[in-house]
Amino acid sequence: METPAQPLTHDIVIVGGGLVGASLGCALAPLIERHGLRVAIIEAAPLPAAPQPAEWQPSFDARASAIAEGSAERFRRLGVWQAMRREAEPIRHIHISERGRLGVTRLDADDVNVQALGHVIPNAWMGQVLHRKLAGLTLDWHCPARVERIAPTPAGHRLALSDGSTLTAGLTVLADGGRSGLKEQLGIPSRAADYDQTALIANVAISEPHRGIAYERFTAEGPMALLPLPGNAMELVWTHPAGEEKARMALADGDFLAALQRAFGDRAGRFTRVGQRYAYPLSLVTAEETVRPGLAVLGNAAHALHPVAGQGFNLALRGVVDLVETLADSLAAGTAIGDMATLGAFDRKRARDRRGVVRFSDGLIRLFGARFPLLPQVRAAGLAGLNLAGPLRRDLARRAMGLER
Numbered sequence: 001m002e003t004p005a006q007p008l009t010h011d012i013v014i015v016g017g018g019l020v021g022a023s024l025g026c027a028l029a030p031l032i033e034r035h036g037l038r039v040a041i042i043e044a045a046p047l048p049a050a051p052q053p054a055e056w057q058p059s060f061d062a063r064a065s066a067i068a069e070g071s072a073e074r075f076r077r078l079g080v081w082q083a084m085r086r087e088a089e090p091i092r093h094i095h096i097s098e099r100g101r102l103g104v105t106r107l108d109a110d111d112v113n114v115q116a117l118g119h120v121i122p123n124a125w126m127g128q129v130l131h132r133k134l135a136g137l138t139l140d141w142h143c144p145a146r147v148e149r150i151a152p153t154p155a156g157h158r159l160a161l162s163d164g165s166t167l168t169a170g171l172t173v174l175a176d177g178g179r180s181g182l183k184e185q186l187g188i189p190s191r192a193a194d195y196d197q198t199a200l201i202a203n204v205a206i207s208e209p210h211r212g213i214a215y216e217r218f219t220a221e222g223p224m225a226l227l228p229l230p231g232n233a234m235e236l237v238w239t240h241p242a243g244e245e246k247a248r249m250a251l252a253d254g255d256f257l258a259a260l261q262r263a264f265g266d267r268a269g270r271f272t273r274v275g276q277r278y279a280y281p282l283s284l285v286t287a288e289e290t291v292r293p294g295l296a297v298l299g300n301a302a303h304a305l306h307p308v309a310g311q312g313f314n315l316a317l318r319g320v321v322d323l324v325e326t327l328a329d330s331l332a333a334g335t336a337i338g339d340m341a342t343l344g345a346f347d348r349k350r351a352r353d354r355r356g357v358v359r360f361s362d363g364l365i366r367l368f369g370a371r372f373p374l375l376p377q378v379r380a381a382g383l384a385g386l387n388l389a390g391p392l393r394r395d396l397a398r399r400a401m402g403l404e405r
Contacts (some may be wrong), residue, residue, distance in 0.1 A: 013169035017043030020299035022130035040140040080266035090116035092212030156294035178301035206270035294338030
């Protein structure tokens with residue numbers, strides 16, 4: 001005899017209160033108000049007390065993310081962009097080059113008639129803006145708390161938390177970055193391709209104004225990116241063959257800046273200061289299932305990409321918006337919120353965008369990492385040709401802005 005389904009405590013439970021989970025909570029605001037949805041967010045890390053906006057001062061060491069113009073438009077619809085843009089530095093130009101080669105591609109906001117191709121925003125500021133929005137919504141927080149066990153039920157999933165709570169949800173959304181082991185508990189495998197690279201990330205000061213230019217530069221060691229920050233500062237993403245970053249991490253600041261100057265050149269001016277350095281191993285990870293009855297997987301839990309192309313969070317935010325639009329249609333039709341037909345429609349809607357971004361990001365890294373005779377000359381010619389071909393350049397700019405779906 002089948003055990004009766006345990007009554008739902010929540011319609012939606014979001015596992016992870018970081019940027020993706022918080023964005024989803026904000027995007028659900030109209031559905032919470034219109035349909036009285038019961039929503040809970042579970043976050044393992046304690047949330048820092050949020051200062052008032054006038055008190056917030058970014059640290060030179062603060063990590064930041066590149067937000068495509070398409071993502072800025074989605075934040076406008078969520079009602080958070082006006083506050084978020086206070087600390088946003090616009091990207092007006094993107095400069096793509098390969099060290100030792102003459103070919104260069106330049107993308108300009110003017111090519112697509114916008115003021116900016118994207119923006120660079122401190123992660124901490126984005127988080128504070130999103131959490132201030134969440135504070136005005138009727139939802140439940142379990143923080144700090146971890147999901148220790150998750151199991152499917154006839155009506156959705158049951159989640160046992162480290163704070164002693166047990167939640168039952170019609171729809172559970174994994175937005176925890178994939179580090180919690182919940183996918184493994186549910187038997188959801190992931191495909192992983194190790195790049196044998198480590199990203200060294202730090203903020204650097206430069207001697208000249210950056211003029212809103214973001215740089216992507218490909219070197220024999222691996223790709224580099226410099227993203228504009230307020231003032232004469234930029235965020236550096238410098239990839240190294242795995243293990244070789246350790247020597248650079250150990251360098252004194254002056255020696256590190258000299259090594260960076262040699263690797264990048266003088267195009268951005270002289271590097272005058274470096275902040276705290278962080279190192280992360282890089283791989284392409286994609287979940288083999290992103291939906292099941294009563295379950296959706298978003299963000300890095302669904303797809304972890306190489307950071308140089310700057311596509312990961314933007315791809316995740318498009319997934320957030322599409323999921324909420326799909327749920328709105330389902331609720332209007334009177335369908336159960338965790339219905340597989342509904343979630344399958346969402347997954348099919350996302351599949352093309354997800355595949356395209358993964359192929360673009362991965363292909364870019366592998367193309368410039370390959371070492372075959374004459375390939376460097378072909379890449380250089382391709383960059384030069386792309387710079388001369390207006391329609392192709394504008395198409396690439398629109399993709400960088402997250403406007404091609």
